[in-house]
Amino acid sequence: MNHRILAAAFAASALAAPSFAQRDAPAAPAPVDATVAALRDAALTDDLAYDIVEGLTTEVGQRLAATEAEARARTWAVAKLTALGFKNVHVETYTMPVWLRGVETATVTAPFPHDLKLVALGNSGATPAAGVTLPVVIFKTYGDLANAPAGSLTGKIAYIGNAMEPTQDGSSYGAYGPARFVGPALAASKGAAAVVIRSIGTDHHRNPHTGGTNWPEGVKPIPAAALSVPDAELLERIARRGKPITMHLTLTPRFAGQGTSGNVIADVPGSDPGAGIVLIGGHLDSWDLGTGAIDDASGVAITTAAAKRIMDAGTPRRTIRVVWFGAEEPGGYGGKDYARVHGGEPHAAAGESDFGADRVWRFETNLPDSAKPVGDRLASALAPLGISRGAGVGGDGTDVGPTMALGVAAIDLNQSGIRYFDTHHTPDDVLDRIDPEQLRQNVAAWTAMLAIVANAPEDIGKVTPRK
Amino acid sequence: MNHRILAAAFAASALAAPSFAQRDAPAAPAPVDATVAALRDAALTDDLAYDIVEGLTTEVGQRLAATEAEARARTWAVAKLTALGFKNVHVETYTMPVWLRGVETATVTAPFPHDLKLVALGNSGATPAAGVTLPVVIFKTYGDLANAPAGSLTGKIAYIGNAMEPTQDGSSYGAYGPARFVGPALAASKGAAAVVIRSIGTDHHRNPHTGGTNWPEGVKPIPAAALSVPDAELLERIARRGKPITMHLTLTPRFAGQGTSGNVIADVPGSDPGAGIVLIGGHLDSWDLGTGAIDDASGVAITTAAAKRIMDAGTPRRTIRVVWFGAEEPGGYGGKDYARVHGGEPHAAAGESDFGADRVWRFETNLPDSAKPVGDRLASALAPLGISRGAGVGGDGTDVGPTMALGVAAIDLNQSGIRYFDTHHTPDDVLDRIDPEQLRQNVAAWTAMLAIVANAPEDIGKVTPRK
Numbered sequence: 006m007n008h009r010i011l012a013a014a015f016a017a018s019a020l021a022a023p024s025f026a027q028r029d030a031p032a033a034p035a036p037v038d039a040t041v042a043a044l045r046d047a048a049l050t051d052d053l054a055y056d057i058v059e060g061l062t063t064e065v066g067q068r069l070a071a072t073e074a075e076a077r078a079r080t081w082a083v084a085k086l087t088a089l090g091f092k093n094v095h096v097e098t099y100t101m102p103v104w105l106r107g108v109e110t111a112t113v114t115a116p117f118p119h120d121l122k123l124v125a126l127g128n129s130g131a132t133p134a135a136g137v138t139l140p141v142v143i144f145k146t147y148g149d150l151a152n153a154p155a156g157s158l159t160g161k162i163a164y165i166g167n168a169m170e171p172t173q174d175g176s177s178y179g180a181y182g183p184a185r186f187v188g189p190a191l192a193a194s195k196g197a198a199a200v201v202i203r204s205i206g207t208d209h210h211r212n213p214h215t216g217g218t219n220w221p222e223g224v225k226p227i228p229a230a231a232l233s234v235p236d237a238e239l240l241e242r243i244a245r246r247g248k249p250i251t252m253h254l255t256l257t258p259r260f261a262g263q264g265t266s267g268n269v270i271a272d273v274p275g276s277d278p279g280a281g282i283v284l285i286g287g288h289l290d291s292w293d294l295g296t297g298a299i300d301d302a303s304g305v306a307i308t309t310a311a312a313k314r315i316m317d318a319g320t321p322r323r324t325i326r327v328v329w330f331g332a333e334e335p336g337g338y339g340g341k342d343y344a345r346v347h348g349g350e351p352h353a354a355a356g357e358s359d360f361g362a363d364r365v366w367r368f369e370t371n372l373p374d375s376a377k378p379v380g381d382r383l384a385s386a387l388a389p390l391g392i393s394r395g396a397g398v399g400g401d402g403t404d405v406g407p408t409m410a411l412g413v414a415a416i417d418l419n420q421s422g423i424r425y426f427d428t429h430h431t432p433d434d435v436l437d438r439i440d441p442e443q444l445r446q447n448v449a450a451w452t453a454m455l456a457i458v459a460n461a462p463e464d465i466g467k468v469t470p471r472k
Numbered sequence: 473m474n475h476r477i478l479a480a481a482f483a484a485s486a487l488a489a490p491s492f493a494q495r496d497a498p499a500a501p502a503p504v505d506a507t508v509a510a511l512r513d514a515a516l517t518d519d520l521a522y523d524i525v526e527g528l529t530t531e532v533g534q535r536l537a538a539t540e541a542e543a544r545a546r547t548w549a550v551a552k553l554t555a556l557g558f559k560n561v562h563v564e565t566y567t568m569p570v571w572l573r574g575v576e577t578a579t580v581t582a583p584f585p586h587d588l589k590l591v592a593l594g595n596s597g598a599t600p601a602a603g604v605t606l607p608v609v610i611f612k613t614y615g616d617l618a619n620a621p622a623g624s625l626t627g628k629i630a631y632i633g634n635a636m637e638p639t640q641d642g643s644s645y646g647a648y649g650p651a652r653f654v655g656p657a658l659a660a661s662k663g664a665a666a667v668v669i670r671s672i673g674t675d676h677h678r679n680p681h682t683g684g685t686n687w688p689e690g691v692k693p694i695p696a697a698a699l700s701v702p703d704a705e706l707l708e709r710i711a712r713r714g715k716p717i718t719m720h721l722t723l724t725p726r727f728a729g730q731g732t733s734g735n736v737i738a739d740v741p742g743s744d745p746g747a748g749i750v751l752i753g754g755h756l757d758s759w760d761l762g763t764g765a766i767d768d769a770s771g772v773a774i775t776t777a778a779a780k781r782i783m784d785a786g787t788p789r790r791t792i793r794v795v796w797f798g799a800e801e802p803g804g805y806g807g808k809d810y811a812r813v814h815g816g817e818p819h820a821a822a823g824e825s826d827f828g829a830d831r832v833w834r835f836e837t838n839l840p841d842s843a844k845p846v847g848d849r850l851a852s853a854l855a856p857l858g859i860s861r862g863a864g865v866g867g868d869g870t871d872v873g874p875t876m877a878l879g880v881a882a883i884d885l886n887q888s889g890i891r892y893f894d895t896h897h898t899p900d901d902v903l904d905r906i907d908p909e910q911l912r913q914n915v916a917a918w919t920a921m922l923a924i925v926a927n928a929p930e931d932i933g934k935v936t937p938r939k
């Protein structure tokens with residue numbers, strides 16, 4: 006499909022639509038401003054976003070939060086954003102606890118010997134250096150674990166399975182993610198010595214998916230790791246033989262005290278400071294297994310490339326602020342710090358890109374009534390990119406969430422989640438997961454959004470945050 | 473497509489064909505015997521082959537040659553083949569050099585730090601335990617390496633790239649494989665301290681492809697490893713920045729003296745010992761990274777399931793011998809030992825299954841003129857499975873090759889290679905790479921082949937082996 010042809014046809018029909026209006030016909034779409042359409046369509050040939058992803062993944066690599074790698078990434082980011090012509094480019098640091106991966110090996114020792122592929126979950130506790138050899142209890146689902154009696158897992162390794170499948174909107178992450186988010190803590194509460202989960206992922210490669218796990222205040226972290234999906238399937242097949250399973254598990258991650266992380270901030274100054282900032286961005290940190298191409302070099306790249314296009318087209322009404330947030334993965338430290346430092350400044354709207362690099366298929370907002378026409382213009386301008394207006398209320402995002410919680414309107418541009426959890430948090434999160442054409446569609450969507458929102462004459466005031 | 477419908481239609485047309493013969497029309501296909509067709513079509517519901525692959529990969533796992541794992545696999549095989557009712561089930565052992573994997577890590581230390589995913593090649597030499605830190609010289613192809621001056625690689629790590637793409641007939645393995653087969657020895661001859669190659673593979677996951685490399689007599693093995701394809705692409709992208717690359721490389725595999733490997737042999741005795749044995753099989757050993765599902769549990773499973781079907785249908789004219797060969801991967805030791813021990817027995821034909829578990833698309837033979845009608849009947853019986861007769865001469869196979877070299881006719885059933893090198897020799901060679909429907913088509917093809925060849929009334933005498 007040629008986006009330009011579609012865009013031109015749609016723009017023409019939108020302008021002409023009022024004369025065709027009839028009773029019972031859908032409301033006429035808002036006209037698309039020719040400047041917006043031109044900016045959007047020019048972005049379909051964008052190379053800057055790919056250049057940023059290629060650069061970050063090649064010249065920096067993995068960017069684990071609060072490590073020297075993330076610091077190198079900030080240096081790279083400042084140089085890049087400055088070279089691109091952004092204003093007020095600077096780093097804002099904060100401190101946070103540091104967690105570092107160690108040795109991670111697992112072997113089924115009975116009934117059949119197998120070396121397994123697994124990775125520690127973020128915030129995992131450690132086994133002794135020599136590992137532990139313990140019986141394994143199989144829970145095919147998180148729900149099965151929840152039903153296990155108190156104390157029944159003492160001295161055992163709990164395995165938690167799942168049946169995650171790909172979903173367009175990523176909803177299966179919410180459905181199956183708790184096995185990782187809170188499964189280890191739940192198993193610990195029932196006495197488990199360690200936990201291995203089936204990766205929260207939709208691929209079938211022997212690349213496990215890491216990701217953070219949470220420990221309630223006062224709970225001592227136990228060793229917790231994710232098996233690759235094929236290794237989890239193997240463990241379940243072994244279990245079906247009905248013989249006791251024993252595993253030798255070694256995980257030696259460690260908490261390394263407090264470290265420094267930071268946000269990199271860059272502005273496209275607007276002509277009307279009182280109109281509020283449009284806050285966009287993604288996160289600069291990544292997990293340490295891959296090079297964080299889809300999570301989230303693509304997010305900082307898409308939003309930066311779009312902001313650069315608006316900047317080059319002239320001064321927008323509203324300041325556009327691009328933030329490459331730090332330390333999203335271990336707990337959204339960058340987003341919280343941004344809101345702490347900047348929450349008192351006027352913000353008109355916020356949105357982040359942190360769901361890979363595949364096509365945007367939907368947008369959702371929670372714009373105030375005074376800005377309803379802004380949403381209508383977004384619908385018209387994004388439709389030629391294959392993006393429809395969702396029926397829900399916007400407000401997603403770990404990084405912009407703390408700012409949105411202060412009453413700033415949300416603009417969500419939702420990317421397809423079909424492929425995302427094949428790669429999410431695995432060693433496979435590298436440059437070749439980026440489809441340049443889909444990346445360009447993202448840049449076009451963000452460019453159109455910024456052209457409309459940053460220049461909207463309407464007032465965009467406070468909203469009631471989504472729960 | 474419903475194979476049964478096609479088979480019935482084809483059989484009817486074949487029987488009727490002579491009455492439609494005209495000048496310039498293609499030769500009428502040979503009729504398909506109703507018993508052959510029934511056996512073939514029944515095999516399209518086969519579950520035994522999958523059961524064997526599932527069992528070997530679950531209850532045994534990786535089966536590195538001449539290790540205790542391969543010995544456990546032989547024990548498993550003898551029990552399985554005996555339970556299935558095969559006769560003369562036994563193990564024939566031989567000794568061979570043992571090579572064992574050790575630590576394998578690599579880090580680019582300059583100009584940008586990156587941990588790389590790599591695996592030692594079979595027969596790789598070792599670095600000191602603490603590793604080596606050396607400059608890297610990039611050769612994008614094996615041809616580029618061949619042009620490097622003598623002595624130019626002294627004290628350096630040579631990187632050898634390739635541009636392998638999938639091919640139906642696997643021919644790209646021949647085109648690009650030399651970078652692994654002989655690239656390390658060539659680099660050593662020019663002074664290289666170590667070699668890393670881009671995996672000989674067609675996937676884009678961070679799972680490197682191992683496989684044997686060869687050292688000429690008298691050449692001391694140097695450390696030699698394969699990077700995953702994305703890691704190789706990263707290294708080439710770094711190289712394009714034009715700055716010197718330094719790598720810290722640790723590989724500690726070792727040669728562990730002589731060990732015991734063996735072939736597992738099982739017969740379906742025929743009624744006419746003088747008519748010669750039909751030798752079929754695959755290899756029981758695997759590389760140690762995955763569980764050897766497509767390489768080559770599927771091969772032993774397909775051929776065993778087909779032989780079992782013929783056995784259950786009554787005594788064939790010729791003895792069918794199924795061999796689960798040992799130690800194919802490190803150098804075809806099992807195939808050589810079989811020919812040494814059994815080469816003097818009369819063999820009518822030989823064929824092996826060792827190219828995964830995807831559909832058979834072609835067959836080729838080098839049957840003697842006396843048995844030309846056998847080839848014609850194969851063409852008719854295999855056509856409904858989507859298998860065409862190739863224009864080439866059969867004779868493939870590391871395991872049956874040494875027997876074919878004695879003048880035994882070859883029957884090659886060629887599987888699609890499109891997906892094969894995505895998984896070949898990687899940690900991803902596990903059960904879920906097996907497509908049960910395609911596996912059944914293989915069993916049907918081998919069943920039809922055996923039904924025809926083992927029962928052919930024609931004499932199948934010696935042939936001139938393919939070069």
